[in-house]
Amino acid sequence: MSVSDIIRTKRDIREFSDRPISKEDKLAILEAARMAGSGLNSQHWRFIVIDDKSELETLARLSTTGDWVADANFAVIVLTEKNRPYHALDAGRALTNMQLEAWSRGIVSCIYTGFKEAEMRKRYGIPDKYSIDVVVGFGYPAGKVIGKKRRKPLEELVYSNKFGQTLNLK
Numbered sequence: 735m736s737v738s739d740i741i742r743t744k745r746d747i748r749e750f751s752d753r754p755i756s757k758e759d760k761l762a763i764l765e766a767a768r769m770a771g772s773g774l775n776s777q778h779w780r781f782i783v784i785d786d787k788s789e790l791e792t793l794a795r796l797s798t799t800g801d802w803v804a805d806a807n808f809a810v811i812v813l814t815e816k817n818r819p820y821h822a823l824d825a826g827r828a829l830t831n832m833q834l835e836a837w838s839r840g841i842v843s844c845i846y847t848g849f850k851e852a853e854m855r856k857r858y859g860i861p862d863k864y865s866i867d868v869v870v871g872f873g874y875p876a877g878k879v880i881g882k883k884r885r886k887p888l889e890e891l892v893y894s895n896k897f898g899q900t901l902n903l904k
């Protein structure tokens with residue numbers, strides 16, 4: 735799959751099968767995070783991998799918007815140093831790399847941002863210095879991935895030269 739194909743087809747999928755993910759695939763996904771750029775190349779992200787079934791169920795209980803993570807094969811909690819002004823951007827770049835790497839291997843994923851923060855910090859020993867930016871769950875899809883991306887037309891999102899000005903590419 736070309737990079738363009740991956741970007742155009744990748745969906746966020748929340749239903750996973752029981753099929754295990756190999757250690758090699760897991761490592762490739764984590765390597766993709768490591769390869770992301772970060773402001774000043776500071777590489778301040780930290781990632782906690784959860785790949786034990788009962789721990790995934792605990793993770794789901796501590797979530798408010800991602801209980802589907804209980805059925806993931808593994809999940810990654812993405813942390814960044816919260817005092818860095820661009821930390822969420824850095825988290826997003828690492829996250830996107832992981833999701834695209836996974837998709838290229840036939841592995842689907844989804845993310846969530848709602849969780850019981852204090853309980854997450856306690857359970858996973860997350861220091862105050864770090865923001866819990868996002869949790870991403872990975873697995874093979876439960877069924878055929880159907881449905882198209884619903885996206886606004888480019889003209890609604892992109893302007894030429896000035897905010898609100900119709901797109902007019904040279």
Ligand SMILES: Cc1cc2nc3c(=O)[nH]c(=O)nc-3n(C[C@H](O)[C@H](O)[C@H](O)COP(=O)(O)O)c2cc1C
Binds near residue numbers: 744745746799844
């Ligand atoms: C910043 C952000 C936060 C999100 N939070 C959640 C979430 O808490 N729970 C969830 O199930 N999906 C969450 N999603 C997934 C979105 O619902 C999904 O990316 C969107 O519907 C587009 O999906 P598609 O690419 O398959 O079309 C989040 C996505 C983003 C980018």
